[in-house]
Amino acid sequence: MTGMDLSAHPDAAAWGRLVPRSPLVRRLLAHNPSPFTYTGTGTFVVGTGTVAVIDPGPADPDHIGALIDSLAGETVSHIVITHTHMDHSPAAPALQAATGARIVGCAPLVLSDDGPRADAGFDPSYAPDAIMADGDNISGPGWTLTALATPGHTSNHLCFALAEEKALFTGDHVMGWSTTVVAPPDGDMAAYMASLRKLINRDDAIYHPTHGEPVTDPQRFVRGLITHRKQRETQILKLLADGPQTIPAMVAVMYAMVDKRLHPAAGRSVLAHLIDLRNRAVVAANTDRWELT
Numbered sequence: 001m002t003g004m005d006l007s008a009h010p011d012a013a014a015w016g017r018l019v020p021r022s023p024l025v026r027r028l029l030a031h032n033p034s035p036f037t038y039t040g041t042g043t044f045v046v047g048t049g050t051v052a053v054i055d056p057g058p059a060d061p062d063h064i065g066a067l068i069d070s071l072a073g074e075t076v077s078h079i080v081i082t083h084t085h086m087d088h089s090p091a092a093p094a095l096q097a098a099t100g101a102r103i104v105g106c107a108p109l110v111l112s113d114d115g116p117r118a119d120a121g122f123d124p125s126y127a128p129d130a131i132m133a134d135g136d137n138i139s140g141p142g143w144t145l146t147a148l149a150t151p152g153h154t155s156n157h158l159c160f161a162l163a164e165e166k167a168l169f170t171g172d173h174v175m176g177w178s179t180t181v182v183a184p185p186d187g188d189m190a191a192y193m194a195s196l197r198k199l200i201n202r203d204d205a206i207y208h209p210t211h212g213e214p215v216t217d218p219q220r221f222v223r224g225l226i227t228h229r230k231q232r233e234t235q236i237l238k239l240l241a242d243g244p245q246t247i248p249a250m251v252a253v254m255y256a257m258v259d260k261r262l263h264p265a266a267g268r269s270v271l272a273h274l275i276d277l278r279n280r281a282v283v284a285a286n287t288d289r290w291e292l293t
């Protein structure tokens with residue numbers, strides 16, 4: 001993303017409003033826009049009457065208050081978490097206190113925030129009532145959510161499939177506006193690529209990412225993401241063919257057309273590619289420089 005004025009984006013009108021997306025899906029957008037969250041964190045409500053809330057969002061009293069007010073007269077049975085970054089799960093305790101809902105989803109994960117993303121710290125308050133594994137279900141009147149393990153962006157990342165609409169809530173695994181940051185030590189490029197390939201043979205008709213617009217041609221979109229990652233790997237290998245390189249030097253070439261505020265985050269994804277290549281014995285590290293083996 002470039003340095004666009006997000007206040008002028010059409011989504012700005014949706015901040016704090018629960019907006020229908022389909023018969024079973026509504027979204028409330030948190031007012032936390034940034035170069036990493038795009039127009040903000042999308043909190044999804046699944047069902048009517050008795051509902052599940054997916055990724056309640058940051059610990060923002062205005063967002064939490066708007067969510068609770070929007071659900072007046074309905075019962076929240078589950079608060080569902082895709083992963084524990086600070087823009088996704090910290091609102092869960094306040095929503096649970098207001099509704100009595102169970103917190104379910106990914107496993108707890110707290111690591112030091114040594115990456116460049118301001119929103120990428122892990123939520124130390126996350127305490128689920130139940131951890132969901134691949135294939136586990138929760139349900140309510142007219143809806144079922146099935147967990148799909150998709151490690152890569154984080155090791156604990158889950159997507160959730162809504163069978164009744166052939167929809168997949170993709171968290172940060174697939175985003176509707178940008179590629180996903182894969183930041184070591186927890187982010188793993190090999191795992192991320194495997195998780196992308198896992199989606200290809202599914203019959204999902206639509207993705208609802210936490211950030212950005214819906215993805216309406218998901219299999220083609222995912223194939224494009226896989227191709228993009230392979231192209232990034234090829235760029236790295238071509239640069240290293242000219243001699244040892246530092247990550248910042250590679251980022252300056254590979255991401256020359258990208259907002260420089262995003263270069264540190266891009267460097268984390270380059271590092272993830274390099275670690276994957278090193279594990280395959282294609283490259284090696286020599287102090288702060290990388291080279292072909």
